[in-house]
């Protein structure tokens with residue numbers, strides 16, 4: 419079986435997401451760029467209960483969504499995953515979930531503001547909302563690319579969140595950070611008026627984000 423280590427990474431990540439309450443049942447999907455070929459991907463199948471996935475359930479596909487290995491149907495959200503990989507060559511892992519607090523923002527079409535320093539240096543700043551389009555559609559893929567910009571997370575209106583990273587652990591850390599920022603904001607609203615971190619700190623943290631993620635960009 420090709421890419422056994424990467425298949426196991428996905429299987430174990432879904433168990434962790436389920437235990438942490440960041441995903442539930444059949445919802446959510448994960449993909450990885452193959453370590454030896456940037457045009458080959460591993461992606462979860464649609465329809466199965468994700469905490470029960472086995473390594474052989476993971477599909478190996480190319481960027482035209484041709485199935486190279488696997489018996490199941492690839493995630494219906496595959497077009498969105500591939501649009502991100504095409505636009506962002508540094509991205510090697512994508513996680514999509516319907517985690518509660520991030521989805522609450524997605525339902526009111528409200529971006530998650532930079533209220534914590536880590537929201538900026540881990541994610542790149544405010545997490546925007548991609549305009550609503552049907553799950554799995556090319557339109558949704560287009561909307562996600564527009565709202566993601568060069569950051570590592572985006573909300574899907576009335577649906578959930580996508581996080582991405584240079585490793586699967588990185589995408590997981592981003593997902594946790596988005597969920598935590600959303601939860602803190604909602605709780606803060608109950609006891610007072612949330613404030614943003616100062617503009618000059620936002621700019622310093624944004625530079626840190628750029629250096630960590632796009633070290634070869636010209637300034």
Ligand SMILES: [Zn+2]
Nearest residue numbers: 446515577578
């Ligand atoms: Zn979804």
